[in-house]
Amino acid sequence: MGKATQKHYLAMAGVVLSLCAGQSFAELKPVSDNDLSGVTGGTGLSIDLSSQISMGGMTFEDSGQAKVSNLNFGGAGLTTSGQSLGLGQRLDDLTIAFDISQAGALNIGFRPLSAAGTIDWGMSTGAIDLVSASGQTTRFADGLEAWGTLLSADFRIQTDTAVSQNPKQYSLAVFTLDDLDLISNSGGLSVGNLQITGTESGGILLGSQALTDFFGSAEGMTSSEVSTAVSGAENGFAVMSTSVGTEQVNNGASTSDLRTIRVNAMAADVNVGSMGVGGVDLGAATLDNLRVSDTTIRFNPY
Amino acid sequence: MKGLKKLTLATAIAAAPFAANAELKAMNDIAMGDVTGQSGVTIELSTKVDIGEVAYQDDGFLAISGLSIGGAYDPATGAQGNLDDVKLMIDVAGTGGVADTGAGAVGNAYLEGAAIAKPNVSWTNTQTTSTDPATTPAAAANEAGMPQIEDGDLVIGIRSVSGAPVDFGVGIDSVKLAKSTESANLGNLGAGTGTTLISNFKMSGMLGPIDVVIQENQNAMNVNAYFNAQGTLNADFVGTYIDFKLHNSRGTDTNGLTIVDANNNTLVDTSFAHAQVDIGKATNAAGNDALAFNVNDFSGDLDLTNIRMGSANAASIGDVYLTDMKINAQMTVYGH
Incomplete structure (x- = not known):
């Protein structure tokens, strides 16, 4: 040789x-x-995951900057209230299944490792600052902490012979946000004990027929996704179905491709324990049976 | 299929040449008593690999089209040379541990040693635990998952022939989904109408020291790598287009390698992201054997620049800079 x-x-x-x-x-x-x-x-392929991610800082730079320091992503134990419940700091008890269907769709499913459980998730940040091009800094908040649970999340990336079929990526999340706190020590914007739970977890109940009608009429949801959504809502979880892709939009003289996020259907109860601006307490807020559908957000850079 | 057969053949033959390059000496039984060990194998490598299509079939297909692995892409012409200047040192350590290996030291300790041995090389790393590298070159804190090299461990050190970091380039034309009914087009699935997940992926970067240790008494492969990368990526299915750069020059956790020539001209001035990964066997929740893929450390700074949405030609919405990113992940991988 x-x-x-x-x-x-x-x-x-x-x-x-x-x-x-x-x-x-x-x-x-x-x-x-x-x-x-x-x-x-x-x-197909399964991955059982236990993970924690930290970053010293994240900066979004356009003309000025938005800066977030000390980001942590993992389990609910990363937050003060999650830790007091004895929850861990890692995103774990999670299994991710990857399958490519005969129709060529890539399905990615997030499930708890134990069938009866849920996945607790959490995040925390340090100070959030806005910095002008000349270096002037405004403190937006001193920190953000949020945690909740995830019952299931599914991503479906479609392949269809119709090339124009857009968007191509659909997702369905069945989750709760148990506690979000935006902390402002120096009198900026503050939010305490923000919770997002299912429509059937308090207030006026919608009932399974109304839930089935609501999700069943949503664009882009398959029948099995509708039943996942209904049973999730009945068990106290918020449900959100979104799709992401590009869409051709006619701006009068020309057409351009814009990135699009669609909220196909979302149903939840939202509770805000406390709100404040500049140190002034604005009180609490409750949104019972919040439902959003057929909402399209297009990102148009300029 | 033709290509796959060739690859299988290559695997079978590949094991043979290792022995051919070793400094083997004929010896008799009496001489054996004096033997303190062999010198290991060194392989100098220059290569370019192009694969027309890598198709993974579950029920439908995921096809990676136009995969190329070689040297860094020329920023002006876009041409890709060979992955060259690579030196692989393969040793089975004896009682001397890491001193028995060709590289003599792993990761950060190797770079500290190089900086001491050669006045034109300088290496700084805020992760290092060594107080006096001149006397005790040490592992960096984020290398803590690497095992101490002991008697009987297989050690593969990837270094360069020249001493400068090895440049590399990886390109992928597209990653596409395809229906199972398209199996007749296997080898050309990239030309189909399936959803494009990723396209025009081009990445160039430098490799610092990379060490692979397979322990004599553990079913695991431990990998420790210093590297950096930059390039472009189109995530077509979500209409997002970005340029990226992975390095470690920002924040409180930084490192830096500089190499100058005899006239003090800078030849290399760079920083490396770090990864420490263990690959082995695990048992999943159902009690079955599975692949364990444990990322004990992935750290560095990541720049996502020239972010565009909708189309690759759209105006940039801005840049995102992630500083001192640290990822730790335990993964158990199996079929279902």
Whole structure:
């Protein structure tokens, strides 16, 4: 074997090894070209995850800057109120399933590892500042803490022969926000004990027929997603179905592709324990049976 | 399929040349008593790999089209050279531990050692726990997951022939979904009408020291890597288009490598993100064997710049800078 050939094979081996590492979990079967037409595919892939992410800072820079310091993402124990309940700091008890359907749709599902449980999630930040181009800083808030639970989240990325089919990505989240606090020590905007729960967890109950009618008429939700949404709401969880993609929008003379987020359907009870601006207490607020549908947000850069 | 067969063949043959390059000496039984060990294998590598399509089939397909791995992309011409200047040092350590290996030290300790040995090299790292690198080069704090190298451990050190960081480039034309009925187009799924997840992915960067340790008494492969990268990415299915840069030059956690020539001209001035990953076997919740993929550390600074929405030609909405990002993740991977 010549030296060049050896190198070539070694390089190939490296690629093969790295490919093997990625594929060893799938039930791969050797197939010949003739066999391929009869193949019905593998079983898909599951990942059980336990994770925590931290960042010293995040800056969004346009002309000025919005700066957030000390971001943490993980379990509910990252927040003061979640920790007092003995919840951990990691996002765990989570399994993520990846499947590609025969129709070529990529389905990604987030579920609790134990069938009866929920996934607790949490985040916290340090100070949030707005900085002008000349360096002047305004403190928007001293920190943000939020935690809640997730019963399920599903992402569906469609493939359809109709190229114009947009948006392509649909998601359905069944969740609660148990406590959000926007902390302002120096008299900015403050929010305390913001909660988002299901429509059936308090106040006037909608009932399963009204929930079925509401989600059933939502654009882009499959029948199984409607039943997931209804049973989630009945068990006290907020439900939100959204889709993301690009849409061609006619601006008079020209058309342009704009990124679009659609809220297909959302149903929740919202409670705000306390609100304040500049140190002045604005009191509490309750939104019972908040429902949003057919709402489109388009991002138009200028 | 043709390509796959070749790859399988390559795997089978690949193991053989390792032995061919080793400094093996013929010896008799009497001489064996004096043997204190061999010198390990060094492989100098130059390569470019192009794959027309990598297709993963579950029921439908996920197809990666136009995958290329080689040297960094030329920023002016977009041309990609070979992944070259790579030196692989493969050793099975003895009682001397890390001193028995070709690189002599892992990760941060290797860079500290290089900076001491060569006056034209300087290395700083706020993660280091070494108070006096001249006498005791030490692992960085974020390398804590790497095992101490002991007798019988297989150690693969990836370094460069020249001593400067190795430049690399990875490109992907598109990642697309396809229906199971498109199996007749296998090899050309990228030309189909399926949803495009990602397109025009081009990434160039530098590799610092990368070390792989497979312990004699653990079913796990421990990887410690210093690297940086920058490039472009289109996430078509959500209408988002970004440029990105991964490094570690900002915030309180930073590092920096500089190399100058004899005339004090700067040859290298860069910083590295860090990853420490263990890959092995685990048991999932159902009690079955599964692949364990544990990211003990992924740290660095990430710039997401020139963010566009709707189309790649749209005006940028601004930039997002993530500083001192640290990710820790335990993953158990299996079929379902």
